[in-house]
Amino acid sequence: MSASRILVVDDEADIRRLLQEILSEEGHDVDVAADAVQARAARARTAPDLVLLDIWMPDTDGITLLREWSVDARHDCPVVMMSGHGTVETAVEATRLGAFDFIEKPLSLAKLLPTVKRALDARRTRQSGGFSSARTTAPLLGRSRIAQQLRSELLRLAAYPAPLLLIAEPGSETEALARFVHQSGTRAAGPFLSWNPRALQADQAAAALLGGKAQPGLIDQASGGTLYTGDVEELPEGARGVLAGILETGSFVRSGSAQPVKCDVRFIATALPGIEARAGGARIGRDLYAQLSVLPLRVPPLREYAEDVPELLRQCIDQLTAGEKLQFRRCSVAAQNRLRNYPWPDNLRELRNLLRRLLLRGGGEEISLEEVEGELAAQSPIDAPLVKQDLLSLPMREAREHFERAYLQQQLQLCGGKVGLLAKRVGMERTHLYRKLRSLGIEISHGAED
Numbered sequence: 001m002s003a004s005r006i007l008v009v010d011d012e013a014d015i016r017r018l019l020q021e022i023l024s025e026e027g028h029d030v031d032v033a034a035d036a037v038q039a040r041a042a043r044a045r046t047a048p049d050l051v052l053l054d055i056w057m058p059d060t061d062g063i064t065l066l067r068e069w070s071v072d073a074r075h076d077c078p079v080v081m082m083s084g085h086g087t088v089e090t091a092v093e094a095t096r097l098g099a100f101d102f103i104e105k106p107l108s109l110a111k112l113l114p115t116v117k118r119a120l121d122a123r124r125t126r127q128s129g130g131f132s133s134a135r136t137t138a139p140l141l142g143r144s145r146i147a148q149q150l151r152s153e154l155l156r157l158a159a160y161p162a163p164l165l166l167i168a169e170p171g172s173e174t175e176a177l178a179r180f181v182h183q184s185g186t187r188a189a190g191p192f193l194s195w196n197p198r199a200l201q202a203d204q205a206a207a208a209l210l211g212g213k214a215q216p217g218l219i220d221q222a223s224g225g226t227l228y229t230g231d232v233e234e235l236p237e238g239a240r241g242v243l244a245g246i247l248e249t250g251s252f253v254r255s256g257s258a259q260p261v262k263c264d265v266r267f268i269a270t271a272l273p274g275i276e277a278r279a280g281g282a283r284i285g286r287d288l289y290a291q292l293s294v295l296p297l298r299v300p301p302l303r304e305y306a307e308d309v310p311e312l313l314r315q316c317i318d319q320l321t322a323g324e325k326l327q328f329r330r331c332s333v334a335a336q337n338r339l340r341n342y343p344w345p346d347n348l349r350e351l352r353n354l355l356r357r358l359l360l361r362g363g364g365e366e367i368s369l370e371e372v373e374g375e376l377a378a379q380s381p382i383d384a385p386l387v388k389q390d391l392l393s394l395p396m397r398e399a400r401e402h403f404e405r406a407y408l409q410q411q412l413q414l415c416g417g418k419v420g421l422l423a424k425r426v427g428m429e430r431t432h433l434y435r436k437l438r439s440l441g442i443e444i445s446h447g448a449e450d
Contacts, residue, residue, distance in 0.1 A: 004120050007048040008032045009039040009065075010082065011057045019052060019107075026113065036060035043069070048077055050119050055083040055094070063094060070098045070322045078119040082107070098138065098322055101183060114189035139176040140315050140348055142308025146300050157295050158185035163247060163267040165232075165292045167275060168299035171349030175228060177299065178268040182226040187266055190225025193218060205239035209246075212255040219252055222265045229269040232292060233283040240288050243267075247291035267292065302344040302351065310336040312348070316355050326359040334369035342376065405440045412442070419444060 006028045008019045016032040023030045031046050033039040036059050043051065055062040066079055081094045084105035094102055100119045103111050141151050157164055158181045166174045175194055182192045195218055211217020218227055229235070235243065246252045247267065251260040269292050279289035313331050321328045344350055354375055358367050408426070415421035423430045437444060
């Protein structure tokens with residue numbers, strides 16, 4: 001590896017000495033600090049390319065120091081956290097604040113050196129414009145029971161090599177969850193590749209996976225690590241067949257060769273809800289679905305854990321101000337309460353884009369309720385599912401009409417269009433129900449009385 005400036009922050013002299021010796025032998029310039037005061041001074045003095053930061057220190061803990069640095073754009077460098085007795089919550093908090101990785105003590109060279117290399121490579125790639133800061137890809141994970149369950153499941157599944165299928169609504173930021181799984185598992189030292197097959201012509205997708213003698217394919221590039229694919233139903237037919245064969249046999253054949261090669265890649269893919277019913281159709285074969293869904297995981301939509309919205313707003317603002325250098329602003333209590341009750345039809349992507357627009361436009365230190373209302377759509381589409389309609393943006397009379405229309409339309413579907421069944425289901429007298437349906441413009445098909 002080429003020489004880089006590395007700062008080691010640890011209150012244990014033996015750890016500082018050991019890391020300085022190991023990393024110096026690898027050709028790096030290593031500075032050390034015993035506490036937060038020394039770390040601040042060393043960071044300002046040397047502008048390191050990488051910081052190895054202990055979490056538990058006597059004066060200021062590493063998480064506090066990382067939080068302080070996360071809003072300082074003067075020296076943007078990756079930070080790898082170290083801890084002898086870390087917890088899941090601590091690791092998640094470090095990731096949220098922009099930590100590149102998290103390694104446990106006693107330190108293992110097999111983990112340490114690849115992590116250092118990946119962090120330095122990521123910094124060089126980011127400086128050359130290859131990809132955005134790791135802060136922008138950290139998953140937004142809240143503290144509610146639902147969010148905690150999701151976090152626990154992701155960490156549990158990270159330990160397994162089998163393919164993982166994330167079943168999620170659009171906008172759920174599943175790539176960030178896939179990265180979280182990758183960085184939490186045994187393949188963390190390997191590469192993480194994200195593949196968007198829609199960016200390729202149909203006849204190019206299979207070749208992109210397999211590669212050839214002159215150009216390594218995605219399988220080769222992701223060897224020892226993880227290959228993430230977005231919605232599997234977007235895969236061209238040829239690529240679906242190739243991927244199903246790789247998953248079934250555990251090997252692949254490069255283009256222009258006849259020699260099978262062992263596949264050392266973990267596959268993580270996503271699918272929209274209802275994929276089980278669609279498997280075997282034109283967009284995904286049953287064989288491919290069966291191979292990918294060995295470990296299926298449903299990602300809850302944001303509206304199911306709305307109590308986390310204030311925390312997620314804070315996390316996302318931290319990411320946007322640190323990763324995109326946007327002006328820091330906090331959401332007022334009124335704005336937070338409004339957004340807690342918004343249905344978020346486009347999930348976390350909508351939350352991130354909303355905050356990005358508010359921060360880009362600038363303003364006072366607090367984001368006001370009026371600014372939020374101005375950004376939200378005036379109303380949800382009239383035919384949107386009830387759970388995705390923003391009724392709070394409407395006057396009471398309009399909100400009631402929207403609710404009643406959506407409620408009765410969806411109940412009528414559940415009753416097979418039968419008004420008699422609908423009357424029983426919703427507890428209304430039939431004549432009154434007819435008048436209500438007519439006033440709301442809900443059409444009744446012929447034979448609805450049966």
